[in-house]
Amino acid sequence: MNFASDNVGPVHPSIMAAVMAANEGSAMPYGGDDLTARAVERIREVFDHDAEVFLVATGTAANALALSAIVDPFGGVLAHGEAHVNTDECGAPELFTGGAKIIPLPGEGGRIPPAALRERLAAFVHGEHQVLPQALSLTNATEYGGVLTPEETAGLAAIAHAHGLGVHLDGARLANALAALECTPAEATWKAGVDVLSFGLTKNGAMCAEAVVFFDRERAHRFAWRRKRAGQLLSKGRYLAAQFLAALQDDLWLDLARHANAMAARLAEGLTGLPGIRTAHPVQANEVFVHLPRPLHAALVEAGAIYYPWRETEQTVLARLVTSWATSAEEVDRLISLARASV
């Protein structure tokens, strides 16, 4: 019953098998191997776009490097105040951009209201005394398990583009969003105005497989230098590439995300049927935020349930429960039973 995050589970067997299978003979280092070339090509097919693609090892690096390609060191990145880039990356965006500033925006459930974006942009009227707003960073699925429709993304992107900003999408959980939306990867990204995507598979069954995908190819200019100096050019690139190839074959990545989403829905349904429990945000992807009475929280933890207390009051604990490809229905049902027995 480990619902701490979607990275607590193991690597999916098909992906691990592909890593094993890649372990044959010599291969040119630093991404000069055949598997890397094939993985890049496969990502292009999946997104139906002749994008520039760079594989890296972590999502934090993917986000921070992607931003570094679209803002100057004296630039500003507008993002939700609770976006991962603002609150969970220990200043990696500041490091890789050379000091750009993240401008936090408000909004329920990790969503940025278009009006908030417009209002904030309107406040940049003092020229060089302020940082130069150059990027909008979105997250889909959001930090609170919400999903942006292509229309929502497109609406925000249009405002950004109208002000000359580039649009970044943190897609650490893009698969979960796509599984919920039943739209194509292209529709959720470049067709909706995304210029550069952090495309993550690590939370979705891979070992460590992240990519920076430039739909706006000019933004990728000299990005190879950025990746190298960030220590993100793995010498044995084939093992990253193998993960992408396996995950993207026969829509495995989407199947895994669908399962994770289904487990979250099952969990939410089971819990919210119980007295005193209510969800804090709509459950659209693979995260469940529920307010738990303190005694129930204590009982669950005591019984071995692992999850993350997001915020606490005297009466309740706001719990974040994350599901993944490896979450089983039995595990979910066990937690629900436990909760039922404890309320």
Added chain:
Amino acid sequence: MNFASDNVGPVHPSIMAAVMAANEGSAMPYGGDDLTARAVERIREVFDHDAEVFLVATGTAANALALSAIVDPFGGVLAHGEAHVNTDECGAPELFTGGAKIIPLPGEGGRIPPAALRERLAAFVHGEHQVLPQALSLTNATEYGGVLTPEETAGLAAIAHAHGLGVHLDGARLANALAALECTPAEATWKAGVDVLSFGLTKNGAMCAEAVVFFDRERAHRFAWRRKRAGQLLSKGRYLAAQFLAALQDDLWLDLARHANAMAARLAEGLTGLPGIRTAHPVQANEVFVHLPRPLHAALVEAGAIYYPWRETEQTVLARLVTSWATSAEEVDRLISLARASV
């Protein structure tokens, strides 16, 4: 016949098997898992020191982060002019240290003569007009396949410490040095004055397994923050840890390095017996630098040999040939035969 680098070969089967074996059940993310704890403990045993240990994904990151812990942004790192940190990391040390300056030192075969170090340090007499010299970075084995004895390391470290500098060792090929020296890991590192080590296994049969090892534990203060913001805290840490545990079991890492060194010696012996070929540097570890007549170089390349032309003149090519755990005696002999047939 791929002698391009020691990272062109596959992962050693025992290490890959350990990665597979780690793929079971849930584990706390970001290095909070049991395997990571055991890997850290094992590294401490190997070095016979209660060091602070941090796992990361690449050697470039290990070096740059290690340096960031021992120099200020306004500091200077004295290093050989051809050290990896100065010539092959695209400015990663500058990025992670916040702009510290690498002060290049001369020396044959990647070795820093003590007199050159002393002389350079003596030139820092202008206070804040110059960067503040704060670190010495050594490499063992060197970029040219030489090996520093514990006495050499200790001599340079003593000069550095006398001037208040910290001592970093780039140990991307430490195993090869140890295999050549037949000394203990402790003797080649902290007993010789090394304060912080980049300990690499990737060139020695791992997939991606690097560690920053602080023998001077105070230098590790808040290093966890540095690693995270550098995008080097892998969420699924167990797969890094498994590699270390497998490589460090029963001295596998040293056996692999011994094999690599033996192949380099065999290659050097075979080639230098031929007319017109001479080594550029003593072959002490797993790299062979030979001056090849241009026609011979052309013939080898034509026959499918892969290696790196380090420097070229009208008459000759200085070739770098690197061996690894995966290099076979047959491969070596094939290259020698080819060369014999072509001179």
Added chain:
Amino acid sequence: MNFASDNVGPVHPSIMAAVMAANEGSAMPYGGDDLTARAVERIREVFDHDAEVFLVATGTAANALALSAIVDPFGGVLAHGEAHVNTDECGAPELFTGGAKIIPLPGEGGRIPPAALRERLAAFVHGEHQVLPQALSLTNATEYGGVLTPEETAGLAAIAHAHGLGVHLDGARLANALAALECTPAEATWKAGVDVLSFGLTKNGAMCAEAVVFFDRERAHRFAWRRKRAGQLLSKGRYLAAQFLAALQDDLWLDLARHANAMAARLAEGLTGLPGIRTAHPVQANEVFVHLPRPLHAALVEAGAIYYPWRETEQTVLARLVTSWATSAEEVDRLISLARASV
């Protein structure tokens, strides 16, 4: 009628005369001259503290450099969201700290409520995933013309210190605060818990004269290197020093601030007596924020009044009017008359 800022006026004649008087003979460069030594000594006397003092050329540099001495690149600076360091310095703090993050706090009139500070600090529970909160930056007088009493400063500083943070004070308008408070420089700064002060005279009659004053002397360790590499070590330091010596003689700096404050009070009193005009913030120092009906704003601008429209709605303009040592009562009265004639 230029109320745009307190830096639109000329240099006070006594200060300019001192600059002229310094222009005699040779003097050692880079702050090695006698005047600099005397200015440092004088600042120590004024603050009744054996502080470490560094002269620099701009307030933005003073703030950013001061912060760089008390936070790591992976650190966080808690500051009011509308503090100069967060909104008006184009990311200079991010540049000079190497990427530290400013964590914006809410609060009326540029004041940070102690509860807001406590609550924000309590949210740092995720270790290295978040930046490390290391500094609190206060401003006195605030961006909105308010003044922090020594008790307020001490209260916030105590919270900060209890959490291990250093306390910075942006004192670009410290003189105006002191003039309002009628307390000693020591009482408003180090006796209230300030560790490092940006001490500005430029807005108060100097040409360009700012100092970073470390009451916590250990924080000044190697600050000379930071100042030099920031391009803030002026080669002809005597001309900076002369300004400090003149301003700090016979309390000239406090007299100038008292005059500026008096002019602001006169302006506020005159304007708020008029129908439809109300102040947005209490006028405690040398800034007046008033909501002006749009027609009145248009009339004033038409008549040649210069000031800064801070925020605009359909009906009103929030105007910022700043007074200085050079503002005359006539000028103030003229504006009031104009306003009276236009409402």
Added chain:
Amino acid sequence: MNFASDNVGPVHPSIMAAVMAANEGSAMPYGGDDLTARAVERIREVFDHDAEVFLVATGTAANALALSAIVDPFGGVLAHGEAHVNTDECGAPELFTGGAKIIPLPGEGGRIPPAALRERLAAFVHGEHQVLPQALSLTNATEYGGVLTPEETAGLAAIAHAHGLGVHLDGARLANALAALECTPAEATWKAGVDVLSFGLTKNGAMCAEAVVFFDRERAHRFAWRRKRAGQLLSKGRYLAAQFLAALQDDLWLDLARHANAMAARLAEGLTGLPGIRTAHPVQANEVFVHLPRPLHAALVEAGAIYYPWRETEQTVLARLVTSWATSAEEVDRLISLARASV
């Protein structure tokens, strides 16, 4: 007898008078004043080019900011190993460029031989593993008092441009070079291929007056943001501007440089006539480098002569003696007499 540097003397009376004269009435801050507009225009006239011009406070800032506009953070700046940007600015270029690397080149007297530049550029063949060479930084007059002819500058610039590099000129002593060359400012700069110039007057009689002059106007894109976030946008810009206007009127700046050069020539001639004294470098501008026997050096210092011992051996001291507009013939002759009496 202070020959320590060209910044030990006072401000020239005409320049100081202009600063005084600027001290009248209100002026818009941050360079929005009339004097700044006129100074920029005057600099354009002097260089006969519609350049983009930005005033800053120090030469170190001018250099570092200029470089930040023409290299990426992952870029390389080729410069003489003893150039001010490499040895005397405490890493300011690294700070302002975000970590770009200065690649030191050899050469007598601070001059870069074209062959050395070509050879170094030819070594950049490893793509993203190396920093990307993007700029050449020259110095005129050089650190050793030599002067680059327009032809020399043009030759080096042509090599740089052919490799896609931008060309920066550190003109802290450009006036001295022009005085020696008797060529126009245009001929020594943009007509010889210089893209961006650090134009310094501080060493030539000003108080603090430096400018970054972009002959390649596209390079100046968003430079206003860079200057502001570097803390180099002075709020009371008129006092910087006044210095430029005074110095550039009626060729005062060139007259001052001619005098400084003449004093250096007189000093060199007087000293080298004495037994045991020889110059280390040709004296073309306002610096004299002479090898002095140790007893003579001791005698001069004893007698109150101030200058900088550049390098020392057991027998001799290499002394750097710098002259300026404020150096008198009497002072020079006194030193020569002293030397004559002591050899």
